[in-house]
Amino acid sequence: MKVGFIGLGRMGSKMAANLIEAGIDLQVYNRTREKADLLGTPLADSPAALASNVDVLITMLSDDQALHDTMLGTDGAIAGLKPNALHISMSTVSIEIIKALTEKHRHAGQHFLSSPVFGRPDAAETAGLVIVVAGSQEQAKAVRHLYQHMGKAWHYVGEEPWKANLFKIAGNFWISSMIETIGESTTLLKKAGANHEQFFEILTGIFQSPIYENYGKNILHEKYEPAGFALKYGLKDTQLIADAARTFLVPMPFVSALRDNYTLAVNRGKADIDWSGLARQIGENGGM
Numbered sequence: 001m002k003v004g005f006i007g008l009g010r011m012g013s014k015m016a017a018n019l020i021e022a023g024i025d026l027q028v029y030n031r032t033r034e035k036a037d038l039l040g041t042p043l044a045d046s047p048a049a050l051a052s053n054v055d056v057l058i059t060m061l062s063d064d065q066a067l068h069d070t071m072l073g074t075d076g077a078i079a080g081l082k083p084n085a086l087h088i089s090m091s092t093v094s095i096e097i098i099k100a101l102t103e104k105h106r107h108a109g110q111h112f113l114s115s116p117v118f119g120r121p122d123a124a125e126t127a128g129l130v131i132v133v134a135g136s137q138e139q140a141k142a143v144r145h146l147y148q149h150m151g152k153a154w155h156y157v158g159e160e161p162w163k164a165n166l167f168k169i170a171g172n173f174w175i176s177s178m179i180e181t182i183g184e185s186t187t188l189l190k191k192a193g194a195n196h197e198q199f200f201e202i203l204t205g206i207f208q209s210p211i212y213e214n215y216g217k218n219i220l221h222e223k224y225e226p227a228g229f230a231l232k233y234g235l236k237d238t239q240l241i242a243d244a245a246r247t248f249l250v251p252m253p254f255v256s257a258l259r260d261n262y263t264l265a266v267n268r269g270k271a272d273i274d275w276s277g278l279a280r281q282i283g284e285n286g287g288m
């Protein structure tokens with residue numbers, strides 16, 4: 001099985017390295033060529049050229065625009081991919097673009113799975129991602145070894161690819177809500193002169209979860225650089241959940257508050273710090 005990988009950013013570069021390490025016959029493409037050179041594996045000149053040469057194409061790109069340009073733009077991968085070949089999209093993107101790609105792939109006789117991931121670059125590096133998979137179950141089973149080389153768990157969530165993206169953006173809403181509440185409560189305690197470090201210890205003891213622990217530590221130590229997951233992508237994901245809420249006519253008032261805070265943080269020059277750095281914006285809002 002020949003596999004192609006497009007999108008060698010913070011996440012993709014580590015996922016691709018794990019596939020190479022596992023002995024997968026991997027070729028890659030990245031818009032910025034130098035990042036691909038670092039992997040020391042065959043490098044294609046365009047998404048279409050890569051796609052025409054593989055049985056399975058994995059994409060790990062930043063957002064809808066990147067996925068659209070790569071798959072459907074000039075020299076886009078859909079034009080190169082053979083009938084019966086499989087595209088696995090692992091990006092956190094909108095339900096709409098996944099629905100559009102599902103149709104394009106079906107029309108071209110190609111298979112399509114959406115498989116976004118939970119986990120940051122450190123989890124990508126140690127193959128510790130949690131992968132949510134939707135699309136044909138038969139196709140998913142046929143490539144489970146690829147999921148196993150990149151993640152510690154993969155969960156099949158349905159036949160329609162966009163459902164995996166709904167799981168992912170709703171899951172990120174849990175995390176962004178937690179960042180907001182830790183940021184607000186920390187600012188409150190600090191400003192009031194209470195021991196926010198002791199507060200952190202007590203609360204992480206109650207909310208026993210590596211997610212609370214790790215994001216809480218970032219906020220406690222104000223360590224937002226280098227970004228594991230950039231704040232501008234936090235804004236993107238909050239917009240994605242707001243769009244889903246509108247599509248399904250579900251009131252989600254907290255999403256609007258989160259989106260405003262992420263927008264403010266981006267406008268105040270925080271786009272490229274870690275998304276837990278939203279707490280820094282909350283602190284500034286609180287006069288700290």
Ligand code: NA7
Nearest residue numbers: 007008009010011012031032061062065066069091092233
């Ligand atoms: P990064 O580190 O910002 O990497 C983004 C990747 O997407 C990188 O390979 C970019 O290429 C590529 N990209 C971005 N825009 C385009 C366009 N327009 N065309 C082609 N390629 C593009 O993101 P992460 O690895 O942290 O995150 C990836 C996904 O996981 C994302 O969905 C997150 O929400 C979760 P470049 O190297 O800049 O040329």
